Every structure is written in C-alpha cells, then in structure tokens.
Amino acid sequence: MNALFIIAAAILLLGPLIAIHEFGHYIVARKLGVKVLVYSIGFGPTLIKWTSKKSGIQYQLSALPLGGYVKMLDEREGNVAEEDLPKAFNRQHPWKRIAIVAAGPLINLVLAVVLFWILFLPAQEQLNTRVGKIIPDTPAATVHMQQGDKIVAIDGTKVETWEKLSYALVDRVGETGNISIQAERSGETKTFQLPIKDFLKDQSQSPLEELGFLPYRPQVPAVVSKLTADGAAIRQGMQEGDRILAINGTSMKDWYDVVQVVQASPEKLLKIEVLRDKQVVQLEVMPQGKRDNMGNVTGMLGVQGDPGKITIPAEYKQTIHYNPAEALVMAFDKTAQLSSMIVNSIVKMIRGMIGLDNLSGPITIAKVAGQSAEMGWETFISFMALMSVSLGILNLLPIPMLDGGHLVYYFIELIRGKPVSEQIQLVGFKIGMVLLGSMMLLALFNDFMRL
Template sequence: MSGFFYYLTAFALVLGILVVIHEFGHYLAARWAGVKVLRFSVGFGRPIWLRRWGEDGTEWVIAAFPLGGYVKMLDEREGEVAAKELHRSFNRQPVRWRMVIVAAGPAANFALAVLIYWGLFWHGTEEFKPILGNSAIASPAAAAGLQDGEQVLRVGGEKVQTWQEMRWLLLQRAAEQDQIDLEVINAANEIAIRRLDVSSVRRSGWQGDALEQLGFALYHPRLPPVLGKVNVNSAAEAAGLRSGDEILSIDEQAIDSWAKVVRVVRQSPAKTLRIEVLRDGAHLEMSVTPVAVDERGSTIGRIGAAASDHSQARAALMITVSYGPWPAFQKAVGETWDKSVFTLLMIGKMVTGEVSWRNISGPVTIADYAGQSARLGMDYYLKFLALVSISLGVLNLLPIPILDGGHLLYYLVEIIKRGPVSERAMEIGQQIGLTLLIMLMAFAFYNDINRLLFSG
C-alpha cells in the first residue's frame, strides 16, 4: 500500500471509530430515556448507504461528508409529531434526561479511552526505557548536565519507568513550573539530581515538540556496522551483500557504526555507492544503489538490509510494563483523567494567549500522526486513538453553542431560571457557535497548510 493510502486508511479508521462511538453514546442514552431515534448518521450530507433497522425503523446512514456524524431524534421543534408519540419526543423529556442524552456522546469517548488504556496496561506494552542520548548543544538539557546513557528514575519526585511516562510528566510539570528536578542514574549506578529549566517551552507558546526544544534525545547504543538480515530482491542482495558482512567504508568514508551506515544510505536515494566490506577475513568492494522511497514527504534511500542481531542491546533499552486487571483499570482511569485535564488546561492557555494557536491540528496533521502511529505498531495506534478520543470528548464539552457542551449550558440555564431558554437566544447562540466552529476549522486548515509547505 502506498504511503498516501496507508495514512488515509489509518486516519479514516480512527475517524470512523470515534464518530461511531460518540454517536452511539447519544443513541444508547436516547433509547434508555425512551426517546425515538429517527436516524443514526456517520457523516453529513447526502446518504451513500442507508438501511432501516429496529422496531422504530431507525435509519442507519453513511453520508457523503465524513467529518462527523449525528443522531436525529423525534422532536417537535423539527417536525410534526403524532399525538401518540409525543411522550417519545426529545423536547418533552425532563431536563435531567436531555442532559444525560447530550452528555452521553463525550462520555462514550472517555469510556473508549479508558477501555483502550485498560486493555494495553493489562496486556502489557513494550516501551523504551527513559535512557537519554546526547543532549543538543546549548539546550536546557545540556545546561542541566544530563549525560549520554543516563536513565531518568524520577521526574519531580514521581517515579517513571518508560520514555512516554517521562515525557508526559515533563509536559504536565512544564505547564506550571519553570524548573523540574530529574533523578538520574548512570552506567556506574551513580545517582544524581539534575535541575532542568523548562521555561522555554512556555515562552515558545508550546510550539513544536517540547522534548526536542529541551534538547532531549533517545539513547542509541553503538551497534557495529555488520549486516544481519538481507531482504530478498533488495538493492543489498542485488549488490551481492550477505549477512555477516562488516562494512568498512562507503565511498571511501570510514564507517564505524551501524548508525553511520543508515545515515549515509538514507541521504543517497538512487545514488550508486561504493562499499568496502570485510567477509571471512577478505576485503571486498561492491556497488549498491539505494532505492528511493517516500517517508513523510521526504525522499530517502533504502537498501533492504538490517543490522546484525542486537537483541542484547534491545533488551537493555526496552521494558515491558503490565498490570493486573484492577490496577490496570485504575491506571487507565487516571491516564484518561490526567490527559483530559491537561487538554482542558491547554485550551484555556490558548484562549489567554499563553499557548500558540499554531498547535491546533487539522485533518491533514491528524492523518499524518495516525499513519505514523500505525507504522510503529498496534500499541502506538491504539494509544493515538485513545488520545484523540479524549480530545474529542473534551472539545465537545466546551460551553460553545452547537457543541454538546453548549446544549448542556442551555439546560443548566433552564434549571436555574426554571424555564427553557428562548428560541431567539438559542438561535443567536447557534450562530455564534457556528461562527466559532468555522474559525476553529479555518485555523486548523491554515496550520495544516503551513506544516505541509514549511515544515522540514
């Protein structure tokens, strides 16, 4: 599958799952409350697939414009309702039931995230240990004295086991603090405290990768430039390279690590390279032409060969994290809660100008991340799905008319004033909400275009 269609498929699957889950939350709550559901639609606009199913003859629809969906319920404000079905009309329900039905969509998104995290934590996931590579020159990490090969044990006093846990805690702390203490241990088992200045993340408006801004890099062990697996029908096989060959030089440039092999090959798409190898004590010379492939919009070279078995190095870098059923569920709930609060905090800081609006992502960027996470493996793809589900749940609960949170705001006002909000007020609110939503989408598409044209 080509890169474009792979990323498109990964994005479509994420979008489809999230829309179905969100709308199914509304649907189940409506059925529970006794409200008649007329249509369950994935997408907007003209139906391209329609079936009627259930005792109420509910229309199940896939529509032409896929960015979203809706559940249409029996409602006197949208059409004439037969007298015998008035009790099943949405607008006739007590306000508490209307609030339950509206809130059930975002709640379903949060429930999906909890379910995904629960399964991952229970099953166990293999992740990188928080072992640091060489810090970028003149970066906060370098200024803190963080060294190549040091492993982070605690962030702000809280224990971490994986690179992602370290990353997440740094992001949380950086939202409120200027300095964070990191407890690290080196290869000689010497423990030290490094004080990291994270104020630059906030000063930048949270643009870009926070860890990259701080100068963090993942540790890469030094692997010898020895070939392991050579793929069938690859450029490496065509050149005569074999498993066990040690690469001594490429175009007369001395090679002392596998990382250097990868770097030279990636930088040489469709360019013939002269390689000197050591095989069974004999020096051999051969030519190989890396195949040009697309990677996230850039053309790189590949020869179809991997490094020799580095299982020991991998074992030293990776850790499998798993929990029992109940601890896994508790951690899943905590993870969902923490990310929901952090998302809300970032939205608030965006409104006050502390976080750049350039951080808003549109469908192109989300599709890119979906494809990247899918290529990394099912664990990463599911985590991405959970994160986007949380973001969708939080976004829908914002008190903006046209979103679920806006409707909940109307119902709260109805409870306080002991009467429904006027049709005129709701109409004005809908116009404001639609305007805000269009502006948000415009920002998202603008940022997508900027990333496409000017990133990298």
C-alpha cells in the same frame, strides 16, 4: 503510502469513533424514553439507509464522514402527535437531557480506556527511563545531568516509561520557568531544575531534545550501507561503505550524530568528510528538505546506516507486565492524563502560549492515521485511543453547537428553573457556528501549509 491507503486508514479510524459517539446519545435517549427518529453516521447526502420495522428508527450512512447525528423527536423541529409528547426530547427533565447529551463524549472516553487497557495487557520489554545521552549546551548539560541518571519523576509526577515522561513534559508546553526532574544516581535521588523559555512553542524539537537528554540508543557506526537512487548524497558522489568522519568540521561519533546534523540542515550546503578505501574524501552535499505532518522541514540525504545486531545493556531495559486490574487502572490514568493535557493545551492556545499553527484538521489526521496503520495494529489502536480522548474532550467544550454548549444551557435551566430563551440560544448558535467554522478553516489552512 498512497492516497487510497490514507483514506482507508482515516475511515477505519474515524468511522468507529463517530459511530460510538452517536451511539452514546442514541442508547441513553432510548433508555430514558425519548423517541429516536434517525441515527446517522456522516452528514450530507444519504448513501445507504434502512428503517427498523420494530422501532421505526431510520439508520443511515451519509456521504461526509466527518461526523454524525441522532435526530430525536422534538417540538422545536416539527409537529409532534399528542400521544408522542411524553417522548419528545424538549419535554424531558433537564437531568435527562444532560445525560443524553453528555453520553456521546463520555462514551468516547470510555472507549479510550478500553483501547488503552488492551494495549497495557501484554508484557512489554522496553527501555527504562535511564538517560543514554546528554546533548551539550542544553538545559540538562547546564544543570550537570549525566548519562546513566535514571529519571523517576517530572514536576513531582512519577514516570516509569519514556512515554509517560514525554507526556509530563508536553504538559509544560509554552511555559517559561523551570522543570523539576528527579533522578536516581548511584543509589541517591537528585533533583535538577531545568530552565525553560516558551517551552516547545515552535514545535521544531521534541521535548527531550529541547531539554537535552535522550534515551539509550545503541552505537551505530556512521557508515553508509545504502543509498537512495534519487537522494542528494548519491548525486554528489557518496558511495556505499563510506564512513562519515565529520560534517562541517564537527566529528561524527555515530550514525545518530549524522542524522541529527542532517535533519537540522535542510537545503544547507554541508561539507562532509568521509573515509573511503583508507583515503579521506571531501564532499559537498545539500540535504533535501522534507516536510513532516506538523509542517516542520527536516533535511534528508538519502542514505541509510546499518545497525547490525543490536544488544541493549541490562541496566537500560525493563519488562512491564500488568494484570487485568492493574492494566485497567493504568488505562484510566492515561486517559485522565491525556484529557488534562488537551484541556491545558487549549487554555494555553487561548492565552497565546501555544501558536494556533498547532491546530490540525482532517488532512493531518488522515496522514497520521495512514502512518500509524503502516506501523502496526498497536500503533493504530494507540492513535485511535488518542483521537477518542480528543473527540470526547473537544465535544465537552462550552461552545454552542457542541455537546458542551448544550450542557451549559441545561445546567442554567436547572439553576433558573426555566429554559434559556430561544433568542439567546439562536445567538449562541450563530456564535458557535462562527467559532467552529473559523477553527475548521484555520485547521485546514494549517493542513495545507504542512503539505
């Protein structure tokens, strides 16, 4: 995946999200009789611009695609002709200004609903929530969860898919206490209380790995089918056809056991026992460290296994098919769930329950956009929907300079009966600039640290 592909994917992702956000402000302003002067996608130097002869609105594309703006007629920003005063933004009733400002974030949430609705429409065959493996010495093993248990609820919330189950677990990030899991076993419903402490705070494991239960995974023999030319394994004498028997004395039952040990051992010397031509061969290999999008370093040997023909047992499969109305309900539900999760994460970050190193900036977003585009249109659309929810919720935060900050001023004006003083708004603008600038610098710093 080269840099041009990543940039193209990022533009394809962010461009529509920014355009529709600004379109929300633009269309509601026009419908409510406010005169729009400029509709811009991007900031900075203008690349392309044209003016509508009918409306006089200037449409433009600018050089920095990390945002956009809709400039409306406003007495605070310049002289306004007397006949145009009724069309000035600052002359509108607070409810109209609230509607115009709120339209941007809300249309992003509507877009997310539409995108999720599209994704929910096709019939999907996928794994059900039956546990395929219990990891020893984990919370799941401690409370005696078993392979074959079918998870039906997390903390009282019904979960029908592994995705929804994971979202419910991520909602507990940073917390200490117990996660309540309901599961069906042999026709009975059992409840397990899994102990957690600072859950997922370091982001080094997935929620399922940290709790200790995994979905069904087909048995893949621990046999090397392919070696990367510049990988650590081939340099230390590993060959195609080698069956990996043990690593550091621990028996490897299948390929997933190998992956788990290797990924957890970047830059650590591993003693690997392999079977080659009916003889046991001892190798010492140090996995190379590879940093992922969130900055976590995992070990890489440069080997591949051969899954062969995969057959999933019927008891682990389910087919999900929604009619259009059901898909729409599911889309609203998922958008609401993600919105709640984002707000919850922000609150926990402020309280120190989640580290600030979880903030991501444009570099990480671009890299994930590129990866999702490589994985197919469904993955890319899903990531676009997630980003649309994030954009909508973040813009509703009560921070001056953001839409949410303006909404706070207008609601105060509704209650007081007069606008917030320009001096207070100026102070708020400066505070908002410092906050947003600091967040952006921190996000960029985190991006660079993950490279």
